[in-house]
Every structure is written in C-alpha cells, then in structure tokens.
Amino acid sequence: MNSLRLAALPAALLISTAAQAAPVKIGLLETLSGPQASTGQTFRAGVRYAVDKINAAGGWNGEPVQLVEYDNQGGPAGASDKLKAAIADGVQLVVQGASSAIAGQITEDVRKHNLRNPGKEIVFINVGAEALELTGEKCNFHHFRITGNAQVRTKALVQGMKQAKALGSKVYAINQNYSWGQDMEKAIVDNAAAGGYQVVEKRLHDVNKIQDFAPYVAKIVASGADTVMTGNWSNDLLLMMKAAKAAGLKADFGTVFLDQPGNISNAGETAIGHFIAHVFNGEAGGAEGAKFVSDYAAKTGRAPVFVEAQAVFALDMVADALKRTKATAGALDVNAFARAMETAKIKTPMGEMSMRAADHQVLLPLVVSTVTKDAKYKVDGTDMGFKPVKVFSAEESAMPVQSSCKMQRPS
Amino acid sequence: MDTLLFGLLNGLIYGLLLFMVSAGLTLIFGMMGVLNFAHASFYMLGAYFAYTLQGLLGFGPAVVAATLLAGGVGALVERFFLRRVHHHGHAHELLLTFGLSFIVAETIKLLFGNFPVDYHVPASLDGPAFTLGSQQYPTYRLLMGAVALAMFGLLYLLLTRTRVGIIVRSAIYKPRMVEALGHNVQLVFMGVFGVGAALAGLAGAIAGAFYTTSPNMALEVGVMVFVVVVVGGLGSLGGAMLASLLIGVITSLAVSVDRSLADALTLVGAGAWAESVGGLLTLKLSSLAATLPFALMLLVLLVRPQGLLGDKT
Numbered sequence: 001m002n003s004l005r006l007a008a009l010p011a012a013l014l015i016s017t018a019a020q021a022a023p024v025k026i027g028l029l030e031t032l033s034g035p036q037a038s039t040g041q042t043f044r045a046g047v048r049y050a051v052d053k054i055n056a057a058g059g060w061n062g063e064p065v066q067l068v069e070y071d072n073q074g075g076p077a078g079a080s081d082k083l084k085a086a087i088a089d090g091v092q093l094v095v096q097g098a099s100s101a102i103a104g105q106i107t108e109d110v111r112k113h114n115l116r117n118p119g120k121e122i123v124f125i126n127v128g129a130e131a132l133e134l135t136g137e138k139c140n141f142h143h144f145r146i147t148g149n150a151q152v153r154t155k156a157l158v159q160g161m162k163q164a165k166a167l168g169s170k171v172y173a174i175n176q177n178y179s180w181g182q183d184m185e186k187a188i189v190d191n192a193a194a195g196g197y198q199v200v201e202k203r204l205h206d207v208n209k210i211q212d213f214a215p216y217v218a219k220i221v222a223s224g225a226d227t228v229m230t231g232n233w234s235n236d237l238l239l240m241m242k243a244a245k246a247a248g249l250k251a252d253f254g255t256v257f258l259d260q261p262g263n264i265s266n267a268g269e270t271a272i273g274h275f276i277a278h279v280f281n282g283e284a285g286g287a288e289g290a291k292f293v294s295d296y297a298a299k300t301g302r303a304p305v306f307v308e309a310q311a312v313f314a315l316d317m318v319a320d321a322l323k324r325t326k327a328t329a330g331a332l333d334v335n336a337f338a339r340a341m342e343t344a345k346i347k348t349p350m351g352e353m354s355m356r357a358a359d360h361q362v363l364l365p366l367v368v369s370t371v372t373k374d375a376k377y378k379v380d381g382t383d384m385g386f387k388p389v390k391v392f393s394a395e396e397s398a399m400p401v402q403s404s405c406k407m408q409r410p411s
Numbered sequence: 412m413d414t415l416l417f418g419l420l421n422g423l424i425y426g427l428l429l430f431m432v433s434a435g436l437t438l439i440f441g442m443m444g445v446l447n448f449a450h451a452s453f454y455m456l457g458a459y460f461a462y463t464l465q466g467l468l469g470f471g472p473a474v475v476a477a478t479l480l481a482g483g484v485g486a487l488v489e490r491f492f493l494r495r496v497h498h499h500g501h502a503h504e505l506l507l508t509f510g511l512s513f514i515v516a517e518t519i520k521l522l523f524g525n526f527p528v529d530y531h532v533p534a535s536l537d538g539p540a541f542t543l544g545s546q547q548y549p550t551y552r553l554l555m556g557a558v559a560l561a562m563f564g565l566l567y568l569l570l571t572r573t574r575v576g577i578i579v580r581s582a583i584y585k586p587r588m589v590e591a592l593g594h595n596v597q598l599v600f601m602g603v604f605g606v607g608a609a610l611a612g613l614a615g616a617i618a619g620a621f622y623t624t625s626p627n628m629a630l631e632v633g634v635m636v637f638v639v640v641v642v643g644g645l646g647s648l649g650g651a652m653l654a655s656l657l658i659g660v661i662t663s664l665a666v667s668v669d670r671s672l673a674d675a676l677t678l679v680g681a682g683a684w685a686e687s688v689g690g691l692l693t694l695k696l697s698s699l700a701a702t703l704p705f706a707l708m709l710l711v712l713l714v715r716p717q718g719l720l721g722d723k724t
Contacts, residue, residue, distance in 0.1 A: 035627040035630055037520075037525055038525035038526050041525060177698045203697065203698070204695075204698040205666075205697075205698055205700065205701065206698070206699070206700065206701035206702055208631075209631075209701040209702070210700070210701045211425075211622055211631055211632060211635070212421065212425040212428075212622075212659075212662070212663070214421040214424075214425070214552070214663070215418055215421050215422070215662070215663040215664075215666040215667070215700070216666055218414060218417045218418065218421065218546060218666075219414075219666060219667065221545055221546045222413075222414050222545075222546075224545075235527075235623060235625070235627070235631070238527060238623055239622060239623060242531075242621070242622065242623070246547075246549035246551070246552070246621070247546060247547055247548075247549065248539055248542075248546070248547035260526075261526040262526035262527035262528070262529075262623075262625070263527075265529040266527050266529060266531065266623060268531060380529070381529070
C-alpha cells in the first residue's frame with residue numbers, strides 16, 4: 001500500500017552533493033479505501049500536486065521531499081496503526097484531512113509519541129479535520145490545523161448569505177451527530193443574533209447511516225423554516241437535498257461541503273440558489289485564481305475540486321516553513337520546523353493565509369459562493385457552478401482562540 | 412396529523428423498498444441455505460446497469476434490462492462459483508460471496524469512479540403525486556411502493572400456486588427425490604439464485620435513481636437488509652415483508668420523537684438528576700433513528716431467535 005513518489009527527477013541528481021543528509025519524509029495518512037475513500041483520495045490529489053511543486057522548486061536541503069502514502073482504512077484504529085508504521089519509516093511530517101474522528105486519534109498519538117521520544121518529534125499537519133476540540137482542549141505544539149472550522153465557516157456563511165439577501169428569518173439546523181456536526185449546530189445557534197434569524201429547530205442524526213431522508217425533510221417542512229443550515233457531507237448532504245427536492249421544499253441550503261464531486265450533478269436544478277462557505281473558488285481569485293486552476297489542470301488533468309485547493313494551500317504553508325528551517329546535521333529538526341510553522345504566511349489566490357501561534361489554527365480567507373448557471377467554472381459536467389458572492393479576508397473570518405487551548409511549547 | 416400521516420407513508424414506502432432488496436436474500440436462504448453476502452452487490456449492479464443503459468433505452472426499458480442482467484449475473488455466479496464450493500459446506504459459500512462483494516465494489520469503482528454517478532428520476536415521474544398541508548408527496552415514491560407490492564404478490568403466487576413453485580419447494584425439501592422424478596435440481600437452484608439476484612437488481616435500478624448510485628450503496632443497504640432478514644426470520648418471505656415495514660415505520664416515526672431517557676425519568680421525579688448526568692440519558696431518540704433497527708434485531712434475537720415469522724430454530 002505504501003507507494004513512494006520521487007517526483008522531480010532533476011532534483012534527485014543533487015543527492016550526491018549531500019550524501020549523508022536525510023531527506024524529509026511526508027507521510028500522508030489518508031482514507032484511501034472503503035466508503036469514504038473518495039474524500040481521502042481528493043486530499044491525496046492536492047497533496048501530491050503540492051509536493052511535486054516543492055520538489056520542482058528544489059525540495060529541501062538540496063534533496064527532494066519524499067511523499068509516502070498510508071491507507072488508514074477510514075478509522076482511528078487503522079490510522080493509529082499506520083502512524084506507527086510511518087514513524088518506523090522515518091516520516092517526520094504526518095498529513096491527514098478526512099474525518100475529525102481520525103484526526104483526533106492522530107493528534108493524541110503524535111502528542112504522546114513526542115512526549116516519549118524527545119529528539120525524535122513528529123508534526124501533524126491537519127489539512128481538513130475541522131472539529132473545534134483539535135485547536136481547543138486537544139491543541140498541542142505539534143499539531144497545525146490548516147483549514148477552517150465550524151465557527152469560521154458558519155460565520156462567513158451567515159454573513160455571506162445575509163449580504164446576498166438569501167438568509168431567511170427562520171433557520172433549521174440539521175447536522176451529523178459527532179464532534180463536527182455538534183460544533184456546527186452550536187455555531188449556527190451562536191450566529192443567530194448576528195444573522196438576524198431564529199433557529200426554529202435543531203436536529204442531530206446518525207452519520208452516513210440514513211438512506212431515506214424523507215422523514216427529516218418532512219420535519220423541516222413542518223417547521224416552516226426558509227433556510228436550512230448544515231455541516232453535512234457526502235451522502236448525508238446529497239440524500240438530504242434529493243429528499244428536499246422530492247418533497248418540494250423551497251428553503252435554500254447553507255452548506256460547507258456542497259462542492260464534493262457528484263453533489264451538483266445528482267441534485268440537479270434543485271441545487272441552484274444553495275450556498276457554500278469554502279476555501280477556494282477560482283472565479284473569486286481573479287487572474288491569480290485562473291492561473292492556479294489552469295496550472296493545476298495542466299499537472300493533474302482536471303480543475304481542482306472539493307478540498308484539493310485547500311490541501312495545496314496547506315502544503316504551501318509547509319513549504320514556506322521548510323524554506324525557513326535550516327538543516328541540523330543534515331536532517332530536519334522538527335521542533336525548529338514547528339516554530340517556523342507558527343509564523344508561516346503565504347499568499348494564495350484568495351488572499352493572505354497565516355498561522356496563529358496561540359492555538360495553531362490557520363487564519364484563512366473564506367469565500368461564500370452560490371450555485372448558479374452563470375458561474376465561470378462549471379462543475380460535475382453540468383451547466384452549473386459556484387459563483388462567488390463574497391470573499392472574507394483572514395481577519396474578517398477569524399474567530400478568537402478557544403480558552404480551552406493550553407499550548408505547551410518545548411523549552 | 413399531516414405529519415403523522417406523512418411519517419407513516421414515508422416509513423411504509425421505505426419499508427417496501429427494504430423488502431424489495433431483502434426478498435431475494437431471504438428467498439435464496441430459505442430455498443438453498445446459502446447466506447449470500449454479495450446480495451447487496453446485485454442491488455448495486457442493478458443500479459449501475461440501469462444508469463448505463465438509461466441513455467440507450469430510456470428509463471423504463473433500462474430498469475427491465477438491468478433486472479434481467481443482474482439476474483443473469485446471479486445465475487452465472489451460482490453456476491460457475493457457488494456450485495463448485497457447495498459440497499464444502501456453508502462456510503465456504505459464505506466466504507465466496509463475501510469475497511465477491513468486494514470484487515464487485517472495486518470493479519464498479521474502477522469503471523465508474525469513486526463518486527456518485529448522475530442517475531436520477533426521469534422528468535416525467537419527477538413531480539408531486541399529491542399535496543397535503545404544505546407538503547408534497549413525490550410520485551416516484553408511490554411507484555416504488557407499487558412495484559414492491561406487485562413483486563411480493565407475484566412471488567407469493569409463483570411459489571404457492573404454480574407447478575414451478577411446487578417443484579422449487581420440493582427441490583429444497585427433498586432434492587434427491589425430485590431428481591429421481593426427472594426434474595433438474597441444479598437448474599432449479601440456478602433459477603432461484605438468478606431470481607433472487609434479479610429482485611435485488613430491480614430494487615437497485617429503481618432506488619438508485621431516487622437515492623444515490625455510488626460504489627457505497629451496497630454497503631449502505633447491505634447491513635439493513637441483513638437486519639430485515641434476521642428480524643423477519645431467515646427464509647420467510649412474509650417475515651421479510653413484516654420486518655421491512657416495521658423497520659421502515661419505526662425509523663420514520665422515531666425522527667419526530669424528541670424525547671430522551673431523561674424525559675422518561677422526569678415522570679418518576681428523577682429528571683433533574685438525569686439532566687445533570689447527561690450522556691446517554693439526555694440523548695434524544697430522534698438522533699438515534701437509524702440505529703433503532705439494530706436494537707430491534709437484538710431484541711428479536713433475545714426473545715424470538717428464529718425471527719418474527721421464521722420456523723427454523
């Protein structure tokens with residue numbers, strides 16, 4: 001399962017000049033098989049593109065960075081297992097994104113490993129797990145979240161929908177019953193005053209177990225809500241939209257993961273007018289955005305979708321920190337790298353992105369988009385796409401550090 | 412009132428869909444004693460066949476063709492795989508179908524990709540059948556229910572009222588005797604397996620358009636189908652029907668019940684204590700709707716291990 005990718009061959013020729021130097025190994029610990037494999041593979045596509053870019057620019061310390069891929073099989077147990085394998089293989093940077101449950105396991109394992117093995121630390125680069133606890137009670141020096149979270153996403157979504165005059169006065173909150181969904185529900189309630197709406201009903205349901213959403217949609221219709229806000233992803237979002245369409249529900253959806261491939265084509269015209277708060281929209285990025293999309297398409301064969309751009313930006317921040325970390329005896333000093341990560345700052349087509357040292361939550365621009373037929377980039381082979389409504393800069397979307405985060409730095 | 416009516420109707424139709432998928436499984440088990448782990452894979456195959464053929468034939472004929480194709484694949488599986496391991500016993504058959512389900516899922520991923528494909532209800536069927544209060548009820552759901560009921564009726568008549576049915580049932584009961592009377596028992600088994608697979612394929616072709624057609628659909632429905640068959644009684648067609656409807660209605664109605672254990676404890680004056688303990692005690696029933704069928708299965712296994720209408724002990 002572990003495939004080794006040495007991307008930039010020219011850079012490999014430099015190995016002879018730094019004979020005893022150890023190359024940096026990035027371990028991708030992603031869900032590459034099973035029901036959620038599609039999400040893990042999207043993260044992988046973005047990470048591969050970004051690592052190739054690092055190597056094309058010369059790698060680190062004169063050597064190409066190695067990307068080693070591990071399949072966590074969709075669960076915390078598999079992730080824990082594969083993390084041990086990765087550590088044994090000499091991986092120093094662990095990258096993962098799909099599922100907060102898995103990230104919760106990895107961040108704890110990484111913390112314990114670093115406590116027990118001083119001098120052999122590893123860093124966890126979280127490119128997609130958005131549960132609040134990861135930068136709250138579980139925050140630690142060797143974890144970096146380079147993606148949004150429920151608070152920032154909901155804040156942007158509410159403000160964006162309000163400005164587009166698409167936010168109703170009665171909001172229905174429906175979410176998955178685990179850390180992420182519960183965070184979303186809380187964030188939707190917390191934003192009620194700012195958004196000028198009332199949460200008419202909130203509901204949590206089982207994660208990716210429900211086939212028939214008709215009973216849930218019947219509840220939404222009965223509540224009289226005019227806007228549905230949800231952090232649902234994958235089937236839980238798609239099936240809900242299909243059920244909403246079948247029941248003739250007129251409410252607009254405010255979502256976070258509407259851009260997952262297959263959603264728009266499956267939902268059809270019913271998706272028009274739905275909103276999403278996401279990290280990247282090529283159209284919102286102007287000329288820089290178009291350049292990124294065309295370069296990504298040239299390297300991978302298609303435009304970036306879903307979380308791919310987000311994964312690329314995350315690895316761009318890693319590249320920025322690597323650039324500023326000098327080799328110690330030919331190898332990477334992980335603590336020095338982590339310190340460099342704390343001040344990492346990059347420019348993306350969407351704006352400036354920087355790491356907040358206090359809780360290792362990235363401050364990133366978010367874009368709120370709506371599904372229309374006059375979007376520049378069409379998705380899923382349909383005539384619809386995401387048209388940006390408003391871009392929120394990193395400062396605008398930021399939320400304060402959680403008081404539960406007690407960051408301990410190595411002396 | 413409207414809400415309750417809709418809840419019941421939603422539950423019944425979903426139950427009927429579950430029956431469509433589980434009918435084949437329980438039939439195959441009842442007739443051949445084979446617990447077919449790959450059964451839900453035929454459900455998925457049906458959906459993908461219909462999706463592929465839809466552009467070529469149109470929706471209706473594509474569903475029929477998908478049913479036949481899924482049945483054909485089922486018959487081939489029985490003829491060339493299951494028959495070879497049959498004399499090794501049930502464990503081997505189980506492992507074989509288990510492996511087959513993986514192969515089907517991975518093949519689908521290779522051919523159609525990891526994401527849901529664009530298979531949806533045709534425009535002519537995509538509308539409300541009636542409106543009650545502020546809610547519309549989709550025509551397609553009624554159609555799904557009607558197909559399931561027709562299927563149940565036909566199967567029942569076929570097995571109890573026709574010569575074919577008599578031969579099939581006796582081939583299960585006394586295969587050697589039936590063989591001695593000049594009937595081809597191997598062919599009967601192949602036919603039963605093929606029909607079972609075809610029924611799952613039909614369910615997939617119809618439900619795939621309404622829900623989603625993705626490489627995970629077998630996994631999603633597969634577990635629930637086993638719950639249906641266990642609750643209803645292995646091998647009992649009537650039991651599968653009863654269990655499907657029960658599960659459909661329970662999951663649908665539970666969504667409306669915002670009660671937790673704490674509310675029940677309030678009746679005996681321990682509500683405040685339960686609220687302070689939290690955890691399981693304050694978990695709302697509605698958030699567990701999709702888990703309830705498993706609780707039902709546990710209950711049935713404890714109280715009546717042979718299933719509601721099962722006669723094997």
